[in-house]
Amino acid sequence: MDNVEHSDVAENNKVPETLDVVNPYDQTYIESIATVIWGDIDKYLSTAHQLYKDCNQWIPAFERVSILKKAAVLISQRADELAFLIANEGGKPLADARVEVTRAIDGVELCAKEISKLIGSQIPMDLTQAGAGRIAFTTKEPIGVVVAVSAFNHPLNLIVHQVAPAVAAGCPVLVKPARDTPLSCKAFVDILHEAGLPPQWCRFVACDISTSEKMITDPRVAFFSFIGSANIGWMLRSKLAPGTRCALEHGGVAPVIIDESADIDAMIPSLLKGGFYHSGQVCVSVQRIYAPKDKAKNIAQLLAEGAAKLIVGNAIDEKTECGPLIRPKEVDRVEEWVDEAVAAGAILMTGGKRLGESTYAPTVLFEPPANAKVSTMEIFGPVVCVYGYDDIDEAIEQANSLDYAFQAAVFTKNLDIATKAIRELDATAVMVNDHTAFRVDWMPFAGRKHSGYNTGGIAYTMHDMSQDKMAVIKL
Incomplete structure (x- = not known):
């Protein structure tokens, strides 16, 4: 033989x-x-x-x-x-x-x-x-x-x-x-x-x-x-x-663009759901949010306030809103990525710590570096990043800058901005006034590039x- x-x-x-x-x-x-x-x-x-x-x-x-x-x-x-x-x-x-x-x-x-x-x-x-x-x-x-x-x-x-x-x-x-x-x-x-x-x-x-x-x-x-x-x-x-x-x-590193005209109060619950549903363990989970510079910090704060209220625990408990990560080593990885971003200058708005061997606190980061892992790789954990932009073309360029392209979103009341985002965002689906993790089972669902x-x-x-x-x- x-x-x-x-x-x-x-x-x-x-x-x-x-x-x-x-x-x-x-x-x-x-x-x-x-x-x-x-x-x-x-x-x-x-x-x-x-x-x-x-x-x-x-x-x-x-x-x-x-x-x-x-x-x-x-x-x-x-x-x-x-x-x-x-x-x-x-x-x-x-x-x-x-x-x-x-x-x-x-x-x-x-x-x-x-x-x-x-x-x-x-x-x-x-x-x-x-x-x-x-x-x-x-x-x-x-x-x-x-x-x-x-x-x-x-x-x-x-x-x-x-x-x-x-x-x-x-x-x-x-x-x-x-x-x-x-x-x-x-x-x-x-x-x-x-x-x-x-x-x-x-x-x-x-x-x-x-x-x-x-x-x-x-x-x-x-x-x-x-x-x-x-x-x-x-x-x-x-x-x-x-x-x-x-x-x-x-997976993806899903981007969301917030326009000046967006209804912020209506938008925050949607972004919280899209970012922290299943503790972020979703291939189209909200991860990168681009907002006008004069509103970005406030949006990050509103998200942080909502994230801090989420109940983390055993998924079989009726009260739990964010369950564990699938394995303890995934908590180690998320902790490492967040610590790296904070050490490099990201502002920690909430979270940023493990709550146990298998859980990590819902986390909001403001202005992490563009080259940080949380900005360039799918975190598959309960972490959302907010960035300020001066010009929407700059935001779209940043959203399209990665090798990953799946679903994206834009929040706006301006039809021209909505159509611009639909046309220019590199994504297989662009949600208007909804989070990136939206899906019904009869729609096409696919990733581009990697x-x-x-x-x-x-x-x-x-x-x-x-x-x-x-x-x-x-x-």
Whole structure:
């Protein structure tokens, strides 16, 4: 045997490890699950690939509709249980976890509805003499085996956005959740099976990093869906097998521009929600706010007053508004970045300290240096930065200065300023008089540049997981 064969034998003979899931606030044990070794994943891929290759085994559209509708009902019946699970394993406050469950229900129902829109079109053939005497049309087919790798911050709804479209498009799918939050993912996969989806069409795959990379880069994979950090996403894309398509959703350093005409009193609650929702652990969380110089300090102070009132604690406590960061080492990192910015001249308006091993105080910084980490990198924590500007063109230039571009926002009562921001901000979506973290699940959702590749959103993902086939009939 050569080295590769020896390696495969070792992988196949591995004993599954046990993954302990804990509450990120106090590390309280929740549950243990067994990880999946390569030998099992190899079998899953083979089965999934064979299901795809034999079109006679494809699940008819009406059955997919029925399965998804039943799944939505089952999620509704278990809404409280799932919301508690999201809060307990992921640290998202219960109030927000309940919203996530509602979104998951809506997302599954939307997938069922969108199946009716997986349609082809007639192609005119007699536009030239060469095509005359023929009729042609296209149909939609599933792209093949989908592998989805997800993040921790929306442990149910992200899985819905990756897995339910695959089911709707008729693709077999293997899904690897974040190691911190596998239980919500497993619950959804189990619900799909209970709703009538044969288990071989959707597999829950909790595994280690090396095994997941082997699965992702396997030539049997037709589509790779990834939600996570830019470094890992781009690395994995570079290793995909020839022909494998992908969608990557990374993070951003979301900018907000405040115009002179903005309604400040109405704006502050929106910015607080956009900046401190899930303790800033959102890929489009408000991070950089640019305000006119004569108003910037006051805006920072108003934000600081609101942030200081937020209740930080265990996400399963009904009173909690800001939960823990997902791991203690993330608190270490946020603390380091904030301390660095303050040492370099940023004014600390509120926060700037850890409250425990797993929590960090909601923090507002005024005028951190433009080259500080908090100004140039996604902090993924409860930190918002405010900067003053003299000219709105300068603010737009600063907003566009990074390699990350996702969602952006502008607050203004001036239509000219609104249209200028929409036109000139480098973003896939520009919110007017709303925070950058706004999203509904049927809208396109995507990052530019380092922030991602391809477009998310239910219908857009189903399109990516489908392919056209044309029939040309000579009369």
